[in-house]
Every structure is written in structure tokens, then in C-alpha cells.
Amino acid sequence: MITEIYTKEQSDTFAQINVSQGNERMPTDHYYAGIAVKQQGVYLAKAVLYINKGISYKDRNVGLVGAYEAQENEEAVSQLFQTIEKQAKEQGVDFLIGPMNGSTWENYRFHNHPEKPLFFMEMKHEPYYAKQWKSIGFEPIAHYYSAIAAVAPRRNEKIDKLKSRLLRDGVIIRGLDRDNYVADLKKLHPFLHDSFKQNFLYSPISESSFLEKYLPLQSVLKPEFVQIAEHEGEIVGVLLGTDDLLNRAGKTLIIKTLARSPKRLYRGLGLVLVDEFYQKAVTKEYQQIIYALMIDEGDATPLSDQYNGHLLKTYTLYGKSI
Secondary structure, X not given: OEEEEEOHHHHHHHHOOOOXXXXXXXXXXXXXXXXXXXXXXXXXXXXXXXXXXXXXXXXXXXEEEEEEEEOOOHHHHHHHHHHHHHHHHHOOOOEEEEOEOOOOOOOEOEEOOOOOOOOOOOOOOOOOHHHHHHHOOOEEEEXXXXXXXXXOXXXXXXXXXXXXXXXXXXXXXXXXXXXXXXXHHHHHHHHHHHHHOOOOOOXXXXXXHHHHHHHHHHHOOOHHHEEEEEEOOEEEXXXXXXXXXXXXXXXXXXXXXXXXXXXXXXXXHXXXXXXXXXXXHHHOOOOEEEEEEEEXXXXXXXXXXXXXXXXXXXXXXXXXXX
């Protein structure tokens, strides 16, 4: 078997290597090296070592492994990770986290039950990937889940009161401005940074990378399902929702992102944004809503419980000391 190493300057070439079907876009922010293993001209395994100095985990020097593809070949996977670990150690890394394509802004985590149907914007991978990682010493460091709730007419007096207070205080809730989409994205970029900076494994994203990631969604996002809350001209809350374009059997919406300003004045705004979204789903006769990719914080009450949601899927993020 031959191991190939592709530098940052060779990342475009590395991105063209196919190991499995359905090769997805490979982010290059924080790319350090691409590693591929092949035999007799056939690629058997590949991954990118990302080094993102913005990620903090237990005072460790972290490296990220992402853009992973592999056939069911134990020797090739072992050789791949031996090279990744060698490259990482040479850069002072002592702990690997993955799968993560450079940051939490990109795809990360493995499905615990990858045989279940995907929903729109959910990561895709072969069902045996997690087993391969665990066989070489990766262990879970965080758990995530998606929930689903049926849509039915309902009112919540507590949320109605919260909304009345926020509106009285001058908060405005509007939909996405499709005619000024880029301007809205540029306003959302710093707001989301401030809102997410305390999140597990969060790291900043440049405005250019943020625009590159979200510009392609312009054609699929419906203004009424992207709720933006503003106060005195500044964004103070956002809910990004979209149709599940992979579900042809029924009308399903996905809540992908929910954030609000941490200031006390905006307490309850997240609940109000979700309720606004929910009421629009009722009006448009949607059947269900997916609350996507939330971190499992143990004793925290899931937002989906407010709407009689139930567990849909679970996911795991892995780590390994090296």
C-alpha cells in the first residue's frame, strides 16, 4: 500500500480523490494535510488533518480529522491513521477529534444509526465508519440528537405573553429578505459569532467562508421560515428553517439554527421564534418539524419537548489521545 500526503497547496487535487460514492464538498479552512492510501492504483482510504487553533478542548492541543472516506479495509484505515497521527504530532497535536471538517460550521459527527433515511443538510457517510474509528482507539466525547414533532394547531399563553413583551419593548420579527440576501448574511455573521462563541468546540468563521457556505442556500430558503428578530436596527435573534427536500412523502420542515442575544432583555426570544415558525407551519399545512442536530446536555429540557417531540436520531463525536 502507498500513502500519499497532499499539502495545503495541493488541496484541490486531493479533493478530487474518490474512495466512496457521494463525495461531498471538502472545506479547506484550517486544512493542514490530506492523506490518502491506495493499492494498485485504487484509493482505499482518505482524510484531512485540520488544525484549527480556535478550538479549545480540555487544555489539549487539538487536531481535527475530517473529509473521511474509506472502504472496508482494516489495513488501509490503520495505515491512514498512523500517518495522520505522525503528521499531527509533528505539529504539537496531542488529541484528535472527529469526524469534523475543520470546524463545527461544517459537517461533523457520525450517525449512530446510519441506515435511517437522511434529511436535508444532514451529513452522509458509510454505515461502517464509526466502527472503523472505534477499532483504532477513538472514543465518544460528545453526543447529539435530532427530534421530530407533529404539527397541529395550538397556542401557548406563556409564549404569547413573552411575544407581547418583546414587541412592546421594540423587538421586530421579520422574514429573510430575499432581495437583500447577501446584506442579511453579512449582518448575521457577527451576530452568530457572538451567540455561539460559548458553544462546545466553537471557533470563528471568516465572513468570506460564511458567505461561501450560505450563498448556495438562497434558492431553497423560504423567507417565512427564516425568522430574524431585530431591535434598534441590530439582529438579536434568528431561526433558520428549511423544507426537508429529501422527504418526498410528506411536508416536513427542519429547524437548523436557533440563536438569540444573551442579554436579559431578550429572554424567551428563542421560544417566540420557534412558536412563530410553528404557527407558519400550521398555516402552510406542514405535517412535522425536525429539530436538527442538538447537543445532548443530559438534564436539559429539549426545546422539542415543548411541542411533544420524540427522538428521531442520535449522533456521536469522537476523540483520541495521541
